[in-house]
Structure formats: C-alpha cells, structure tokens
Amino acid sequence: MTAAGIFFTHVRSPRVRRHFRRLVAESRGHVTWHFIFNPDAGARPKAPFAYDDPADVMAGRYRAMERNGGVQGGFLDTAVFPVLRALRADHLWVMEYDVDFAGRWGDLFAPFADNDADLLTTTLTYRSQFPDWTHWGRSAAPPWVAEDRMVRGLHPLMRLSRELVNWYPVAMADAAWGGHYEFTLPTSALAAGARIEDLGGDGPFTPPERRGHTYVGRTAAGTRDVTFGFRPVRPRYFHEAPEQFDRPGLVYHPVKPGVRAWSKASKNRPLRPRGQGRTPGSSR
Amino acid sequence: MTGSGFDGRARLASGSAPTSSAIAYRVTVAEGSLRLGPAATDGVVLDVPLSRVRTRPLGRAGSVVVEIDNSPLLLNFSDPAAPGGGAGTAARARRVVDAVRARRRRLRFLKALDGGRS
Numbered sequence: 001m002t003a004a005g006i007f008f009t010h011v012r013s014p015r016v017r018r019h020f021r022r023l024v025a026e027s028r029g030h031v032t033w034h035f036i037f038n039p040d041a042g043a044r045p046k047a048p049f050a051y052d053d054p055a056d057v058m059a060g061r062y063r064a065m066e067r068n069g070g071v072q073g074g075f076l077d078t079a080v081f082p083v084l085r086a087l088r089a090d091h092l093w094v095m096e097y098d099v100d101f102a103g104r105w106g107d108l109f110a111p112f113a114d115n116d117a118d119l120l121t122t123t124l125t126y127r128s129q130f131p132d133w134t135h136w137g138r139s140a141a142p143p144w145v146a147e148d149r150m151v152r153g154l155h156p157l158m159r160l161s162r163e164l165v166n167w168y169p170v171a172m173a174d175a176a177w178g179g180h181y182e183f184t185l186p187t188s189a190l191a192a193g194a195r196i197e198d199l200g201g202d203g204p205f206t207p208p209e210r211r212g213h214t215y216v217g218r219t220a221a222g223t224r225d226v227t228f229g230f231r232p233v234r235p236r237y238f239h240e241a242p243e244q245f246d247r248p249g250l251v252y253h254p255v256k257p258g259v260r261a262w263s264k265a266s267k268n269r270p271l272r273p274r275g276q277g278r279t280p281g282s283s284r
Numbered sequence: 285m286t287g288s289g290f291d292g293r294a295r296l297a298s299g300s301a302p303t304s305s306a307i308a309y310r311v312t313v314a315e316g317s318l319r320l321g322p323a324a325t326d327g328v329v330l331d332v333p334l335s336r337v338r339t340r341p342l343g344r345a346g347s348v349v350v351e352i353d354n355s356p357l358l359l360n361f362s363d364p365a366a367p368g369g370g371a372g373t374a375a376r377a378r379r380v381v382d383a384v385r386a387r388r389r390r391l392r393f394l395k396a397l398d399g400g401r402s
Contacts, residue, residue, distance in 0.1 A: 057299040061353035085305045143329050166307045167322060169298035171329045173355035193327025
C-alpha cells in the first residue's frame, strides 16, 4: 500500500514551513507529503501539481460553498477532494497546519500502513451520542439515510482510501445532502458501505486495540484533558515548545502559530499579516 | 440488464471531464430511481428520483454525462477489463468490439432513464 498526503494551510509563515519540514523528514518512507496553500476563502488552493476544477468535481457543494461565502464553516471538502483525486496513492492523508504530534511523526503513521479502512478520522460519534453538536441544525441527508446512521467527526487529520475519494463527490451530487463536511463525509461514507474507523480516542468507531491511543477527544463524559478538539488552543508547535505538550505520543489540535483561534469573527485570520495569509482560511 | 430498467456496471467519477480516478459502480435504474453503489460493497452512494436526472451523451464510446441537480457525473460503460493498448490487428479489433458493446449498454441505460420517467 502506498500513502500520500496533503498538508493544508492558509498560512505560509516560516513557523508553518518548519512544522511541515519536520513532518516530511520524520514520516519519510510512510507518507509522501505535498504542501497545499489556500490563501483565501475560496476552494482553489495552490498545489504543486494540476487538479480538476472544484466547480466541476463537486458542483453542488461548490455552489453551496459560494453561498456560504467561502470554505470556512464546513465546506473545506470542496477544496480538498479535487486535490486528493489528483494523487495516485492507495491511501491519502489530509492534515491541516494546526495539527501536531508530540513525538516523531513516523511513529504516528507507521501503525496505519497496513490498515485498509476507507476512512480514518477522529471523534466519530453517532447523532444520538452528540445531540448538542452545533451543526446538526443545518445538516441534511437524502431520505434513504436513516437518522440513526448519521455520524459526525472532526477531520483536521484524516486518511481516505482512493475509493472514498471517488465515492464522496459522487454522493454529494445529490442536493439533498447539506451542512458541514464533518457530517456529510462520514455519514455518506457509512451509507456507501465504507469501512470507517476512529484513529484513536474512545468512541463507537474506535477499534479495541486503539482505545485511548492517538489522541484524547471530547466524549459523552465531557471534554477533560482533550488533546484533539476545538479547544484548548496551543500557541506553539511541538518542535518549538515540547514542554507544553504534556502527553507524549498523542496528536494535538488546534495549534495556532501566530494565528487567531477560530471563531466566526476571526475566521482564522493571522494575528500579524506580515508574510501570512490575510483572509479566511482552511481550518475548520 | 432488466426488461424495463437497467442493472449493470460502469466506471464513473464526479465531474464532466474524463479522469483516471473513475472506478467501478453498480448502476441500477428501477422503480423511478437511479441508484449508484460501489462495485466493491453493497452500500449506496446515490439514490435519486429520475425526475432530477438529466443526461448528455458524449462522443466517446459508451460515455455519458449524467447531471443530478446540475452536478455532473461521467459514466463510462466500457468493459474495464478490456485491453486498452496494443497496436496489432487483434488488439484493435477487441477495442472496436468493446466500443460497440459500450455504446449498446449506454443506449439501454438511456432508454431505461427515459422509460422510467414516463
């Protein structure tokens, strides 16, 4: 099995570049990474290779993204999937710039090399297990998708099979799908018969051997000691301040290196625009 | 194939441009709906009423653009196992035969869509 990955960022600062270089160096032999820079709120990021027109590949979602005013708030899929489709590997990782690992990156990816799941992501929960999720209100699915098969997750770090990279845009041709891709991706994948697993954590899609591994996420019991979630925000990368990552061997999110924490007001704008993106961007 | 509907396989991908990322699907037209499912699973990727389906046949043998709610999908009814290369007479003959079969499958698919709407 071959694996490629896209490192997705709307910030191209030296700190983010160093973070990317550590990722590439420490996961060499496991994942071939590509730096994808999305300088604005649109869905046409700059990639080091050609990819198909997002407005054609994901026409319906693209129109919804435009009505939304950009990819922020749930439409990052319109930028990510056309780019992924251009890569030839069996497995495709997606990592946003604000994900970090308290350890050597290769140690994170190596255990998944022989895993044949179609979707590996985080914090997967059924609707009934997380009824207060902010985005359920505007989530919509075709009538043949049962409510008890609706799933949401958190995807700043995920891995997809080539098949799922094909299935998802096809599914989204049906305008009955709507809402945040944290919902549309895992729910449509489940309907397609995809094999879905949680990268770790402690949820309904976590395999027993990974329970408590990879990250600590929000659970039904609450948000104590969360390493991978919406909050808390860490201001420095692991390579800059390893002492601030108190649990080794886990992934962390979000890390905002000179970037405002996400909110509807900030939309990820950099704290200081010097040499960095200035418009709403990629993460969340 | 079925008598009034369509039950076959095609390689497809989203978008209207040919792409090497197309993969095999089960394609079913029955009971007023178009259903697409991965060939590799028994799941469903898309299931929509025919009233929301439009088609644009292409010149390529066996290909058709299907628009669902104005979102294009490119279906190709060629046999994925058919030889793609080779310059010999036998290879060319196999390609011609596959193209003819693909056109027939596309025609049956389009007829099933039309019949299902009426």
